[in-house]
Every structure is written in C-alpha cells, then in structure tokens.
Amino acid sequence: MSSGAIIMMVLALSITWGGAAICIAIAIKKRNKRES
Amino acid sequence: MQREQWNSRIGFILAAVGSAIGLGNIWRFPYMAYENGGGAFFIPYLFAMISAGIPFMIMEFSLGHKLRGAAPKVFSRLGIHYGLRLEWLGWFQVLIAAVIAVYYVAIIGWTISFLGFSFTQSWGSDTNAFFFNEYLQLGDNSPTSLGVFQPHIAVPMAIAWAITSLAIFTGVRGGIERASKIMMPLLFIMVLILIGRIVFLPGALEGLNYLFQPDFSKIMDTKVWSAAYGQIFFTLSVGFAIMLAYSSYLPEKSDINNNAFMTVLINCGFSIMGGIMIFGVLGYMAMEQAKPLTEVVTSGVGLAFVTIPAAINLLPAPYILGPLFFFALVVAGLSSHISILEAVTSAIMDKLHLPRKKAAALVCGSGFIISMAFATNGGLLLLDLIDYFINNVALLFSCFIELIILTWLFKIADIRDYTNRLSEFTIGRWFELCLRFISPAMLGIILVRNLVNTVNNGYGDYPIADQIILGWGLIATMLFISLLINLASNHEEKL
Numbered sequence: 001m002s003s004g005a006i007i008m009m010v011l012a013l014s015i016t017w018g019g020a021a022i023c024i025a026i027a028i029k030k031r032n033k034r035e036s
Numbered sequence: 037m038q039r040e041q042w043n044s045r046i047g048f049i050l051a052a053v054g055s056a057i058g059l060g061n062i063w064r065f066p067y068m069a070y071e072n073g074g075g076a077f078f079i080p081y082l083f084a085m086i087s088a089g090i091p092f093m094i095m096e097f098s099l100g101h102k103l104r105g106a107a108p109k110v111f112s113r114l115g116i117h118y119g120l121r122l123e124w125l126g127w128f129q130v131l132i133a134a135v136i137a138v139y140y141v142a143i144i145g146w147t148i149s150f151l152g153f154s155f156t157q158s159w160g161s162d163t164n165a166f167f168f169n170e171y172l173q174l175g176d177n178s179p180t181s182l183g184v185f186q187p188h189i190a191v192p193m194a195i196a197w198a199i200t201s202l203a204i205f206t207g208v209r210g211g212i213e214r215a216s217k218i219m220m221p222l223l224f225i226m227v228l229i230l231i232g233r234i235v236f237l238p239g240a241l242e243g244l245n246y247l248f249q250p251d252f253s254k255i256m257d258t259k260v261w262s263a264a265y266g267q268i269f270f271t272l273s274v275g276f277a278i279m280l281a282y283s284s285y286l287p288e289k290s291d292i293n294n295n296a297f298m299t300v301l302i303n304c305g306f307s308i309m310g311g312i313m314i315f316g317v318l319g320y321m322a323m324e325q326a327k328p329l330t331e332v333v334t335s336g337v338g339l340a341f342v343t344i345p346a347a348i349n350l351l352p353a354p355y356i357l358g359p360l361f362f363f364a365l366v367v368a369g370l371s372s373h374i375s376i377l378e379a380v381t382s383a384i385m386d387k388l389h390l391p392r393k394k395a396a397a398l399v400c401g402s403g404f405i406i407s408m409a410f411a412t413n414g415g416l417l418l419l420d421l422i423d424y425f426i427n428n429v430a431l432l433f434s435c436f437i438e439l440i441i442l443t444w445l446f447k448i449a450d451i452r453d454y455t456n457r458l459s460e461f462t463i464g465r466w467f468e469l470c471l472r473f474i475s476p477a478m479l480g481i482i483l484v485r486n487l488v489n490t491v492n493n494g495y496g497d498y499p500i501a502d503q504i505i506l507g508w509g510l511i512a513t514m515l516f517i518s519l520l521i522n523l524a525s526n527h528e529e530k531l
Contacts, residue, residue, distance in 0.1 A: 001241050005248035008075025009312075012248075015082050016305030023298045027045070027291070030460045 039104055040208040040392075042285050047213035049298055050220045052282055054371030055273045056303040057223070059143060059340070062368060065267060066311035067335030070247055072263045073254030078308075080255070080264035085304050088475040089268040091467050092435075093296040095442065096274055098455045100283030101292060106130070106383035107277035110284070112525070118446060124515075124522035125437060126383070129277040131514040132430050133379040136276070138403050139419045140376065141200070142410035143337070144369040145193030146171070150341060151366055152192075154348060154358030163345040171341075173413050179421045179502045183413025190411035194404070196370065201400040203374045204381055207392055208285045212374055219371045226364040227309055233357060234316035243319015246329050247311050262485065265478040270427060271303060273372070275435030277379035284382070293459035314339070321347040337416070340365065377403065387521075417498070418506070424495045425507035430514065432483045439479065443472040 001009075042048040069077045103110040108126030115122035149171065153159050159166040168174045177183045203211035234240055254260045273279055283292075321343070322329040334343050348358040377399060384395040410419055442448060448468050456462040494503050 001245045002249055004250050005075055005245045008078055008250050009244065009248040009308075012075075012078040012082065012308050013305065016085075016301050016308060020298055020301040020305055023294050023301065026460050027294055027298075030291075 040285055041287050043209045043213055045290070045295070047209075047217060048282065048286060048290075049295060049302075050216040051212055051371075051375065052273075052279065052295070052299040053302045053306075054216045054220050054223075055278050055282065055375030056271060056299060056372075057220075057306050057368055058271075058273075058372035059147075059365060059369050060271055061303070061307045062310040062314065062365060063336055063339045065271065065307040066247060066314040067333065067339070068263055068267050069311055070315070070333060072260040073251040073257075074246065075248040075250030076252050076255050077260060077264065078248075080261045081267065081304075084261075084264040084268040084478070085300060087470045088265055088478065089272050089274075089300045089304070090297060091470040092269075092274045092439075092475065093272060093279065093300050094293055094455055094463065094467065095448075095451055095471060096279040097283040097286075097292045097296050098451045099442075100280040101286050101290060101458075102454055104284050105280075106284065106379065106386045107280045108383050108521075109386045110280050114442075114446070120445070121522055121525075122441065123525055124518040125434070125441070126277065126280075127518035127521050128430075128514060129275065129280075129434050129438075130380055130383040131518060132276040132426060132434060133278065133376045134399075134403070135422065135426055135430075135510070135514070137373065137376045137380060138407040139410055139422055140369070140373055141193055141196050141403075141407050142189070142415055142419055144196040144366060144373060145189055145411070146341060147362055147365045147369055148192035148195055149188070150345065151359060151362035154345070154362050155355055157345070157349055157354055157358065159345045161346075161349065163342045163349075166345075167341045172416055174416060175413050177412075177414030177417060179414060179418040179498060179506055181414060182409065182418060185408070186411050186413065186415075189415065190408060193407060193411055196373065197400065197404045197407070199370055200373045200377055201396065201404075204377050204396045204400060205393055208378075212378060215374060216371060219367045223364055223367045223371070224306075226360050226367070227306070227313060230357065230360055230364070231309060231313050231316065234313060234320070237316065237320040237351070239319040239321075239323025240316035241319065242323065243315040243317070243329060244312060246319070246333070247315040258481070262478070262482050265475075266432075266482050268304075269432065269435055269479065269482075271307065272300060273375060275438055276376075276431055277383065278375045281379045281382040282375065289458070291459045292455040293461055293463055314344075317344065317347045317351075321350055324350045337420075421495065421498055421502060421506050422510065425490075425503075425511060428486045429483075429490065429507075430511050432479060432486060433511075436476065436479045436483055439471060439476045443468070443476065448472060 099110050103113045107129045108123045111126040112123035175183060203215040318329055318332050322332050332343060344361060348354045351357050381395050381399045384390060384399060385392060448471055452463060452467050494500060
C-alpha cells in the first residue's frame with residue numbers, strides 16, 4: 001500500500017471509530033456520574 | 037395504549053445501528069468510494085457525514101422522541117402546532133418503507149440460498165451463469181412479464197419473513213431489541229474475522245491500495261460530492277420513517293445527541309470495514325487470476341452473487357470464509373428488514389389503534405404475499421426497476437421535503453434547544469446551518485440531477501411502459517394514497 005492510501009485509511013477509521021469511542025466514553029462517564 | 041419502550045440504551049443504539057447497517061454498507065459503499073477518487077472520496081464522505089448525516093439523525097431522533105409516534109403521527113402533530121396538515125408526508129415515508137420491505141426480503145432470500153451454496157461452493161466455476169441462469173432462471177422476462185413462480189427462491193424468502201415477523205410480533209423489547217443484541221455483535225465479529233484473514237492474503241493490500249489511494253483531482257468534482265451526500269442519505273435509514281419510529285420508543289429521559297453521533301459514526305465506520313473486506317478479496321482475486329483489479333471490481337447484486345462467489349472459489353478454506361461472508365450479509369439484511377417493517381407496523385398501530393400482534397399480522401402477512409412477485413423468473417428485473425425509482429426519486433424527494441418543511445417552515449432552533457436539554461453534550465448553531473443550507477442544497481442538486489437524468493434517459497434498458505407503470509406510476513400512487521389518508525383524517529382528534 002502507498003503511504004497516501006495508508007494515511008487515508010487511518011484517517012477514515014480514526015474519525016469514525018475514534019469518534020464512536022469518544023461518544024461511548026462520554027456515555028459511560030455520564031452513567032457512572034449519575035450512579036455515584 | 038401505553039407506548040412500548042426500549043429496555044436499555046445499548047438496545048436502542050444497536051437497533052438503530054442495525055437498521056442503518058445493511059447490504060449497501062458492504063456492496064455499495066466500497067464501489068462508490070473506489071469510483072469517486074478512492075481515498076480522496078473519504079474527505080467529502082466524512083464531511084457529508086458531519087454536515088448532513090449527524091444533524092439529520094439528531095433531527096429525526098428528536099422528533100420521534102418528542103412527538104411520540106410513527107412518522108404519520110409525528111408529522112400530523114407537528115403540523116397541528118402550525119395549522120398545517122402534514123400527515124401525508126409521514127404516510128409517504130411509510131409507503132416507501134413498505135415497498136422497500138417487500139423487495140428487500142427477496143435479496144435476503146437469495147443471500148440465504150447462497151449461504152447454503154457456500155458450504156460446498158455449489159455455484160461452480162461460472163458464477164455468472166449459475167446466478168442468472170440456474171438460480172434466478174431469468175430468461176427473456178421483463179418487470180411486467182415475470183415468468184413463473186420459483187419455489188426455491190420463495191422458501192428462503194419465507195425463512196427471512198419468519199425471522200423478521202418473529203421480531204416484530206414479540207415487540208420492541210422482546211423482539212427487536214433482543215434480535216439486535218444478538219445480530220449486531222455477531223455481524224461485527226464475523227466481519228472482523230473475515231478482515232483478519234483476508235488482509236493477509238496475497239494481493240489483498242494491493243486491493244486496499246485501489247480503495248484508499250487518494251486521487252485529489254476528483255475533490256473539485258461536484259459529482260463526487262453528490263455521490264458522497266447521496267451515499268450518506270442512503271445509508272442512514274433517514275427520511276423513510278424508521279428512525280422516527282425507533283426513537284419514539286425511547287424513555288422520556290434519554291440522550292439524543294450522543295445516541296445520534298454513535299449511530300452515524302458506527303454505521304460509517306462499518307462501511308469502511310466493509311470496504312476493507314471487499315477490496316481485500318477483490319485484490320486477492322485479481323492477483324490469482326492475473327487480471328488488473330479494474331476488471332474484477334463491481335458492486336451490488338453482481339458483486340455479492342457473482343464476483344464474491346468466484347472469489348470464494350479461490351480462497352483458502354472456502355467452506356469457512358464463504359459461509360461467514362454470506363451469514364454476515366444475511367444478518368445485515370435481516371436487521372435492516374426488521375427496522376423497515378417496524379416503521380410500517382408502528383404507523384398502522386398508531387392509526388388504527390390496533391394491538392401489536394394484529395398490526396404485525398396485517399403488515400407481515402400482506403408483505404409476504406406481495407413479496408412473492410419477486411420469487412419469479414423476472415423478480416430481479418422487477419426489483420431492480422422499483423429499487424431505482426424508490427431510492428433515486430421517492431426517498432430523496434421525501435428527505436428533501438422533510439428538510440424544507442422542518443427547517444424553513446418551522447423553527448429548527450426549537451429542536452436544538454429540546455435536544456440540548458436532554459443530551460450528554462450540546463450542539464451548536466452548526467446544526468441549524470447544516471440542516472437549513474448545506475443538506476437541502478446538496479439534496480436538491482442530487483434530486484434534480486436524478487430527475488433530469490431519469491426523465492431524459494430512463495433507467496436501464498427497460499421498456500418505457502414498464503418504467504412509467506412501475507416507476508413513476510408507483511410513486512404517483514404512493515403520493516395519491518398519502519394525500520387521500522391525509523384528507524380523510526380528522527386532524528382535530530387527539531392523535
């Protein structure tokens with residue numbers, strides 16, 4: 001794979017799955033806060 | 037009648053993600069990306085996701101949650117506030133869902149058949165002839181001359197109906213939520229296993245290079261941007277009643293913004309995973325057959341039932357990877373089909389005040405009978421023609437009208453205030469800007485382009501009479517029925 005292709009693949013995966021991971025972390029944090 | 041509720045937040049998110057993730061994520065998205073600049077396509081695609089997909093999803097979640105009903109009830113209640121009669125738009129969306137439900141199940145039926153074939157690769161070496169001549173027995177039929185009934189296609193379709201109906205009959209918690217909690221993790225695990233094996237095959241990385249290699253010259257091409265926005269609208273199950281129905285089952289104190297972000301991001305992330313899986317296989321296939329990848333790349337039905345079976349023939353341990361691939365397709369299809377049927381069922385329950393089981397029996401029973409039209413020699417042709425008009429005209433029209441009404445006739449800022457009060461994080465004015473300007477502009481461009489193209493050139497090689505009856509005629513009938521229900525409804529009644 002070329003470096004351009006690798007960069008675009010990592011970028012696309014980071015924005016989507018990274019974004020989803022951040023959202024899930026926020027949800028867990030808020031839930032823990034409510035429960036404590 | 038008290039409205040049903042999701043049992044858990046994760047149940048709702050998995051159901052919404054299950055609805056959005058369908059066959060298109062696996063067989064449409066990779067080809068779209070490849071054809072529209074490879075890696076460079078991800079720039080407009082991710083921009084479309086943020087500027088159209090996420091705001092649209094927040095808007096639909098908010099409306100369903102606030103107005104507590106299926107699409108007709110939501111638009112009717114919304115209209116009452118402003119002295120307008122908008123129930124027709126909800127029914128038009130429900131009819132889109134109903135039409136999709138009856139042909140989508142045919143594709144799931146084919147996928148179930150191919151799951152069976154994949155254990156022994158009984159499609160042989162000429163997969164094209166197998167699918168079109170032996171399996172479908174297409175012959176010289178047309179969308180209006182369907183040939184004879186094909187029991188071997190009807191049986192797997194009946195299996196798909198049985199699974200979907202069971203989920204709809206048993207309700208939101210016991211059926212849809214439980215099915216989503218099983219199906220979605222299973223789908224992700226299967227796709228991850230497939231990717232884990234495929235990327236180590238020779239030629240797979242070359243295939244990924246074709247998918248992700250950026251061609252930045254295409255970034256300035258408006259067609260690429262249209263394709264990116266079109267893909268986002270197609271993939272998210274917005275604009276045809278599903279997300280309104282699903283979000284109407286959310287408990288009163290529920291997050292909106294974060295749920296919408298998660299649904300959209302996971303769906304788009306899964307599409308990229310689907311691209312890695314498909315292009316990895318195609319890269320390996322191209323290398324094995326000593327052909328350039330451009331000669332093997334395809335999309336849609338041709339990809340799933342002709343190219344992939346041919347690729348499976350070449351794979352190591354095809355009796356494991358083949359069934360895994362088709363089982364993943366079956367699960368992706370079923371989870372979407374459940375949501376499409378729920379959108380119709382919940383609208384019938386709201387309108388006729390029927391208990392769930394009666395409404396489900398009505399919807400699933402009539403859907404099953406109508407869908408048998410696709411279990412014929414010419415079923416594929418009928419499906420192809422209807423699918424084109426529903427996706428490229430009716431669905432885009434519905435999304436466009438919904439956006440215009442909600443953002444230009446009503447105060448979209450009210451929706452933002454409502455959702456910010458409930459959510460784990462707030463959204464700014466970008467939400468309104470995206471929904472008022474960017475999304476309608478892009479949708480308008482795509483819709484006008486599709487309309488002009490379809491009016492001037494028609495679709496495919498189908499006879500003009502078939503296109504008028506089954507394409508334009510079907511949409512006109514759906515619109516007429518929606519308006520008729522709207523006229524007949526007593527909008528003073530407490531909905």
